[in-house]
Each structure stands twice: as C-alpha cells, then as structure tokens.
Amino acid sequence: MAAIVTDHLHRKFRKTVAVRDLSFAIEQGEVFGLIGPDGAGKTTTLRMLAGVLKPTSGRADVLGEDVVGNPEALRGKIGYMPQHFSLYGDLSVLENLTFFAEIYRVPSQERKERIARLLRFAQLEAFADRPAGKLSGGMKKKLGLACALIHSPQLLLLDEPTNGVDPVSRREFWDILADLHLQGVTILITTPYMDEAERCNRVGLMFRGDMIQQGEPEALRRLAPGEMLVLYTPALAQAEAVLPEFPDYIEHQVYGDRIHIFVSDADAARPRLQTFLAQRHIPIQSLYQDEPRLEEAFIYLIRQARLA
Amino acid sequence: MSMIRQIVNIAWKELIQIRRDTFLILFLVLAPTMQLVLISRNTSRGLSDIPTAVLDLDQTAMSREFVRELDTTREITVRYYPPSHDDLHHLLDSGDAQVGIVVPRGFSREFNSPVDAPARVQALVDGTNVLIGSMIEPVIVGVMGLFVQRHVQMPPGVDIGGVEVDASALFNPTFNIQWFVIPSTVAFIVYQVALVLAATGFVREKEIGTLEQLLITPIRRLELIIGKALAPIGLSILNFMLLLAVQTWGYDIPMRGSPALLILVAALAIIAIVGVGTLISLFTQNQQQAVLLVFLLAILEVTLSGYMLPVENMPLVMRGLAQISTLQHFMTATRAIILRGATLSMILPHVLALAGIALGAGLIAWRAFSRQIA
Numbered sequence: 001m002a003a004i005v006t007d008h009l010h011r012k013f014r015k016t017v018a019v020r021d022l023s024f025a026i027e028q029g030e031v032f033g034l035i036g037p038d039g040a041g042k043t044t045t046l047r048m049l050a051g052v053l054k055p056t057s058g059r060a061d062v063l064g065e066d067v068v069g070n071p072e073a074l075r076g077k078i079g080y081m082p083q084h085f086s087l088y089g090d091l092s093v094l095e096n097l098t099f100f101a102e103i104y105r106v107p108s109q110e111r112k113e114r115i116a117r118l119l120r121f122a123q124l125e126a127f128a129d130r131p132a133g134k135l136s137g138g139m140k141k142k143l144g145l146a147c148a149l150i151h152s153p154q155l156l157l158l159d160e161p162t163n164g165v166d167p168v169s170r171r172e173f174w175d176i177l178a179d180l181h182l183q184g185v186t187i188l189i190t191t192p193y194m195d196e197a198e199r200c201n202r203v204g205l206m207f208r209g210d211m212i213q214q215g216e217p218e219a220l221r222r223l224a225p226g227e228m229l230v231l232y233t234p235a236l237a238q239a240e241a242v243l244p245e246f247p248d249y250i251e252h253q254v255y256g257d258r259i260h261i262f263v264s265d266a267d268a269a270r271p272r273l274q275t276f277l278a279q280r281h282i283p284i285q286s287l288y289q290d291e292p293r294l295e296e297a298f299i300y301l302i303r304q305a306r307l308a
Numbered sequence: 309m310s311m312i313r314q315i316v317n318i319a320w321k322e323l324i325q326i327r328r329d330t331f332l333i334l335f336l337v338l339a340p341t342m343q344l345v346l347i348s349r350n351t352s353r354g355l356s357d358i359p360t361a362v363l364d365l366d367q368t369a370m371s372r373e374f375v376r377e378l379d380t381t382r383e384i385t386v387r388y389y390p391p392s393h394d395d396l397h398h399l400l401d402s403g404d405a406q407v408g409i410v411v412p413r414g415f416s417r418e419f420n421s422p423v424d425a426p427a428r429v430q431a432l433v434d435g436t437n438v439l440i441g442s443m444i445e446p447v448i449v450g451v452m453g454l455f456v457q458r459h460v461q462m463p464p465g466v467d468i469g470g471v472e473v474d475a476s477a478l479f480n481p482t483f484n485i486q487w488f489v490i491p492s493t494v495a496f497i498v499y500q501v502a503l504v505l506a507a508t509g510f511v512r513e514k515e516i517g518t519l520e521q522l523l524i525t526p527i528r529r530l531e532l533i534i535g536k537a538l539a540p541i542g543l544s545i546l547n548f549m550l551l552l553a554v555q556t557w558g559y560d561i562p563m564r565g566s567p568a569l570l571i572l573v574a575a576l577a578i579i580a581i582v583g584v585g586t587l588i589s590l591f592t593q594n595q596q597q598a599v600l601l602v603f604l605l606a607i608l609e610v611t612l613s614g615y616m617l618p619v620e621n622m623p624l625v626m627r628g629l630a631q632i633s634t635l636q637h638f639m640t641a642t643r644a645i646i647l648r649g650a651t652l653s654m655i656l657p658h659v660l661a662l663a664g665i666a667l668g669a670g671l672i673a674w675r676a677f678s679r680q681i682a
Contacts, residue, residue, distance in 0.1 A: 075526045076524075103314065104525055
C-alpha cells in the first residue's frame, strides 16, 4: 500500500508556480529522497503533504487521508521536521520532548520510557537539561527528529534535516534513520547532499516544480550520459576550453582540480584523448575511467532540463 | 476534557517561557511600577518654586508685605529684585526668571482708598510656557484676596463686590488631580503590557517556526488560541492587582466600589485587550511589525480614551471610535468603580462593549487562523 500518492498536485504563490502538476507515489516503508536545486519546489511539496499548506489544485493522499479535503485527519499521525530549527530554544531538551509528548497525547504511562528511549537514540541523554537553543547544530537536528518521533509516527517528512550539519553528526543522523527504516517507518526526506540521496531506496529529482526523474539511485546514476573519464591537469581552463572539440565528447563537469568527461566508449576514447590533449600542449597528470556517481547524473539531468 | 488538557499544556509552556525571559519579567514588573511612580510624583507637585523677579516701585511697608506674601506661596519663589524695568525684562529674556511682577508706585495709596482707582499689580509671564501662564494668575489673585481680607476693614455684611465662585467638587472634594491620573495610568499600563504580551505571542512562534510544528500536532486551533492567551491574561490580572494595591495603599486613592466587581471588569477588559493583541499577532509576519502596530494602536487609544480630552468633548467621529476602544471602556469603567463607587448596572454599557470586543476579537482570530494555514 502506498503511504503517499499525489495526483496533479499544484501550488502557485502569486504568479510563481512552486509545484507543477506533481504526481508520484511512495510505498509504505520506503525511504524516499527528494533532490533538486534550490527553488525546485521540494519544501513546498513537503509542506503540502504535511497539511500545513493548501495546494492550489490537485490531490494528495497521505496515509490514506485526503490532505486537501481533510487536513485535520492527518494531525498527529505524521512526524514533520520543517527546514528551520523549530523547537523552543528557551525550553530544555527534556521540556521540549515532554511538551510535544503531551501535545501529541502520548499516554502518560508510556511517556517516560519513550522520552528516555528517544534521548538515548538521539544521544542527547547528557544534555537533557540544556536549553535547546544552546545545543550545537547537529544536536538541535537530532532533538528536532526526536520530537518529531515522540508519537511513533508511521510517516516522517524531513526537510533538509542535515543541512549545515558536520559529517559525523550527519552520519549519526542517518544511522537513526536507518533504524527507523528497519522498524518500517516511511521516510520522505529532502537533501542537498548526493551521498545522502544514494542511501535512499528511491530518489525523485525535482526541477522547476516538476519531478523530472525518479527511481532507485542505481538507476538514476545510469542516466549519466555514456561513460566517464576523470582528468587531472594543472591546465584546467585550457582543457575545458578545447574539450568540446574532441570528437567523442558528450559533456564535461569540473570538480575542483579535475574534470569529468563523458564519452560514449571510455576504453576507445582514452588513448585518443591523450593524443588530443598532447597535441594542444595540455599536460596530463592522470586520466582514468571511473563510475559516474549520482551527482554526475544529477548535474547532467538538470542541464538537460534547463536546455529544454 | 482533552480540550482543557491541551489548553493547559500550551499555557504551561508559555509560563515556563515567560519565567525564563528576564527582560520580559523586568518589562512586566519594573517598567509599570516605575511608570506609575514617575507619573504620580510629577502630577502631585503641580507647579512650584517658579523663579520670580519683583520690581517694587512703591517701596512702602505694604508693598513689601505684599511681596513677602507672594514669596510664601508654594508656586512663587521671589529670587530677584531688579532695580529697573530694563533689568526685569533682561531677567525674563534670559529665562532666569519665569515670572516678573511689577508693583506700581502708589500701590499702597490706591489700596487704602480703592474708590479713586483700584490697586493694581502687573504680572509678566513667559507666554511660551502655557502651563505657567495659566497657573500664575490665580496665585496672584489669591494673594491679593488674602491681602484684602487682612487690611480692609469691612462693615459686616458689606460685599466688596466681584464674583464669588462656589465650586464644590463631587467625589473629589479637594480636586486632587492624582485621583484622576493614577487610576487612569494603572489602566493604561495594564493595557500596554497585556497588548504587547499577546501581540508577540503567535508571531514569535511564526518567526522561529514552531507554529508550523504545532499545526501538525493533534492540537486544535481554538485550543492553541485560548492556551496562548491564558498566560498574558493571568499575568495582566496579577499586574492590575499589584498596581491597584500600590494605588490604594501607596497613594491613598479611595476605593469606593466593590473590589470584586473592579477585578472582574478589569479581567474582562484584559481578555478583550489580549483578544485584540492576538489578532495583531496573527496578522503580522514578525515581532517588529507586531510591536509597531501595538505602538500605533496605543497612541490612538490613549487619544480616544478620555485621558487627554474628555470623550464628550471629542468630535463626533472620534466619539464613535471611542466606543470601540478597549482602553476607553477599561479606563472609564474602572475609574467609575474606584472613585464613584459605581455598581454593575451603572457601568453596564462599558461592560457590554468590552464583552463584545472580546468576543469579536476571539471569533475573528479563530476564523482567520483557520483560514491562514492548510
């Protein structure tokens, strides 16, 4: 059974279309990642699914409830973490958890045990009495997640929960999500990090309010054009300028001190590219074939969409 | 039952937050008390010790006695005795003296035989200070009156003429201005604090993003509105009682009506004020906007309240607006209970108006809130 089904979901802000005729479905128990550039409509989609923003048109069923027609029915059934830290900074970690436990009507006999478990889970036991406003960025996010989980929701909507969080905390956060996934919780998460997107069961790529691709990370990765060669050179700018003249060239992406070049057949192209660059006096530090990651596919797909 | 629990949950959270906010507590307790003390101190004094220059051209025993008499009044302190008109004007121009009094030659002669020409003194006042100008004339006239009583032997029963004014002030026999100012100020302070507390309530949660978080919980909007209003209402009622105690025992303002009725009416007014504040909070995007709106509304309501100009003397439009001013009803009704011992039936129109405002604001807040989200 599907946890989320949307049908031509549409939202306009004055004249700007934030989400355009969006139709997709998320199965129960899935971890679904929404990726896309800023302004693609990810947050708007999440807010509509959480029932805090009314769609201009279209339909969305969340956990079997019609969000558009009856947003009240969803109250208390989902966990939602908005993009910005949204707990009470002047209340302590424990007070925040207790407050949300009460608001969500967690039975009092279960409350204590559940709060203790969540504190352990979020590794915040030592900070229970600290004001939430004085936590580090990563701890705030974990507390936010703990509060969103206080009523054991079957669906979690997380809006860039790890944005601005250090890599160690990010990893810990994802360990928690992995546990939840094992418990059967459905998770819809937006993220700007491709390594996080690769940890999802499925990924949807949004662009200009539309979902232009969706599928398993592995399948999306294969949408990168052809095969990939990685070139390290000190003459990055010159190399970039001449590459489009190379016969097999499809596309290239610059990553710091290296260029990822897409060609139809890497084995055949590699020696030819070596000669091509040597003729133009561009030194090569190394040139080798590598598997395209989700990131390359993502950039390629966004470029294609921009051209279209 | 569960509705009450949810309301209590929200109200309790609000209380914890207010208790942690040191600045807010200062704002709640210290600021109102200081405001009350300052305003009442300044209004109690009235004008006193105005530096005065006297040019005594008569130089008789009687003229000197007259000057001494002026000096003994609370308002006037004779500080300069300039030798000439020019020196007197110089003192007034420089601002060293704010009042100049000229006792003309022949003052005592004219005084003793008022039939030929009445005795006159001339007072020169800095007209840019309207307060002094309007206060000084009765003082001099008063001294003259005393002087007349003392020095003119009248056959009994003979009126020396002039108009005798016999004003007897009802409820406030000594015309003590504090009796008007302090209860009005108490109402205004409570109004201000309640309005700011309520007006920043929702908008603060909007700013930090917790409102969105609350909206996906099972809590209902009405529970949220009432829960968030309870803390400002409760604190403002306490605030009112505190200031009422200061007013009654610190400043000896009489308490002629029923204290219970007074507190009930104040509570109703506070509910109405918090209702209006909640509306402001729901319709603004950040705390800055909310505080600016509160500021504008407070200025408007003070003007309409009758604090500066009696409502009966206002132009028709303002009189109409005053009918929807919570502060006006709050001030008028509480003053009536405190000073005149008014009963419920006497202030019923104000009570009904306050109830109407409270109900209306609550209803609009509830409807507007429902439409705003989802």
